[in-house]
Amino acid sequence: MTPLLPAWFGTGHERRAKLFACLAVVCLAIATVGVLAAPSHPRLATDHERPENNTLIALQGYQDDGRAIEVAPDGEIVWEYDETDDVFDLEGLGPDRVQISTADEIPDARCPERYRNDGHANCVRNSLKIVEQSTNETRWEYAWYDVELHEHELHDADHYTTEDGEDRWVMVDMGNDRVFAVDRDKEIVWEWNATDDYEMPDGMGPEADWTHVNDVDRIEPGVFQISLRNFDTVAELRVGDDGSVSLRPVVGPNSFEGGEGPLYEQHNPDRLADDHLLVADSEQDRIVELNADGEIVWTFGGSGTLQWPRDADRLSNGHTLITDSYNERVLEIDENGDVVWEVTTGTLPYEADRLPGEGSADRPTAEEAGLADAGDPGNVVEKYLGYATAISKYVLPNGVGEQFVPLLGGALALLGAAIEGVRWRSNGRLRAWLAQRTDR
Template sequence: MPTQKFRVSIFIVVLILLAPVATSGLMHEDLTVSKDANQRANDIPVEDVTFVSAQGKEFPTGQARLVAFDTATNKPVWIHSKYDRYMDVDPLGESRVLFVARDGSMNKSAFSFDVTFYAIEMNWRTGTVLKKFEIPPGTHDIDYLGGDRYAIADLSKENRVFVYDRSEDEVVWEYRFRKHFPKSAGGGPGGYTHLNDIDAVDNGSAFLVSPRNFDRVMLIDRESKRVRWTLGEEDNYDILNEQHNPVLLSQDPVTVLVADSENNRVVEYEKTESGWKQTWSYGTGLDWPRDADRLPNGNTLIVDSNNNRALEVTPGGDVVWKVKIPFEPYDVERPVYGDEPSGPPIAELEGSDAVDTKAVGQDGNGLVARIDATYTYVYTTAQWVLPTWIGPLEFNLLVLAVLIVVLWGAVEVVHWRGWT
């Protein structure tokens, strides 16, 4: 029989568990641009800037934004948050950026399909919009080809990559995946392909594409529409598992760096005569990475989406820079290197005294690792609806408090049923 002392004790324990959660909410400060930092946006050298886009939640207050950080201080010098989703961002010089954004409008339902996606070119220092045009719904990536032409990864029901001539308002080339692959090749969350990346190769004579639901990266010849090579196999998750944002580091030999999202790692592969050889990987602490760029110094710039951060790691796995940015960062760029810096493959760094080129191992696959992965999945899924300031510690305390209350309630139910 639960006594009054027992009830008071349980109540106090629950309050103690919830106190840090409440404190975190009261003390939480979102990213803001100070007056001094706003002035710095006008004169900060491009080599000191790092752009990070944050996808945001499905709610109007979901913290979707595009942020320019001072790399040395990690302080925002510019924030764009007009839209309710931000995806790919491409630097186009010292002051211009091209990015993908979704306008769901604040007065619409959080789950409304009445949304519009735009490609926007902007002078971020002045805030001037230079170009803005509508693109297919759900688009994650657009690549500027020069002139008034753009390569677009269309993950709508069209499931295609295409080249759009804006001045003519005309699609001048397209590749439809359903015409070249069987229905069984794709499917799953996000549609048939869930295309999330397109990069022009060889001056636009080929396109590197990432159909996420194919678990493959491929290079498509523009003229013949033939697939020159493919990295990965459908449902062979040891190679790739729902990858994002591959980068072609070299064509001789072919070397690809890719965010292997569901495997929670960034991995580099080199093409050989017999297939593909893994040459480098990094996965320490990563949870659903969605972007990776190799910098000229051999370091790798990574977006760690579910951990709400971007980081830079050495070939040996040392973290030399990181910044927090909720919610669900998608892309990170250093504008001084342009769109996709395409630094050296690990093979070109081997033997150098300046860097450590050993591969960084992944976490284990034992029972404890699987339980941890399952719990992490529950936490990251809950993050889409929970306030951003509820981090792992607050979530753990909240879960424990809820479990205690549920058990307490069960004891009370049994007790009162006994009385009846």
């Protein structure tokens, strides 16, 4: 019988070692080609039905490459702001002005004294900025420091006006588990602390990621909707004229311990018509709409379609704009669940808003828009492989993390080659020793 492999491949451990080595070379070559041939971003990936208006996209990024961009319907960048490490919330305020929620990691030497020797490397400077797009100059800013970048960032803010026409900005302070509002003079006008209504679990330190409060929207005068991510809960804050604040859960178990509920570590809940909620149900890789009773009435996604989505806006035409974070794209789907417009970002997006600002508002419900459930539920392997790929992008240089699968294959093949090589050499030494004993 003709051998399948040349004689020089040897037999047994020698053959397997050489096969693993060849596989490692192939995998690493594929990864190298993938890095060199990676397309530029953002890039228009689907163009079946172009929107009429531009889209604002907040790019959190992976390794201090956060930026804010405005993308035209043809996918071209028409504005960019990259003077920060991470960008989370991004909202249009009218002609030539945007509001940006940012977080910057600051070296210890430049941090306030209380954060220099606190046991954490560096500190974070959270900043809400009003930026003039034509010049990228900051026209107004509210900022504060915290112990570290992760789980201590400013993820969301909302601008509103009082009945007297005075400007207010409400922000979520994740690191201190609070929500607060300031006026134009940067004075705090009301504040809610999670400790007002919840008891922190025993053994959890002050810098632990307790509530992970990540979103706030003014629903109506005196009513603000918040997202308590680690509680799998959406709640309302009701603010009195005297600044007093009371909390009312809307959906979820309303406790850090969790429990039965439709959401799992959600982001950016938006209030629709009839008190429906449109929520990025992030850890379940889907977008859901819930009615006023907290029942799911529409879903889109699954790990075969979305990977850790963190924003969804219902547009006035009934379409839904989705920020699919770990798949690094922003997509618009129609009433059938078909993707009609899509931009790949090349880095981690946090949220997107279609100008002039179609977000949390009196938008049509799934029933009104005639929406059908859609998406691919995927499988466990698909889900965790996508998660591992995303995590690698936080660690590896830009562009390299996208080649996680061939790099993993190459690493495993090299490990296999090393193991089989050791066995081959060990068996060779054993045979030589036995031969010497026989000769005696």
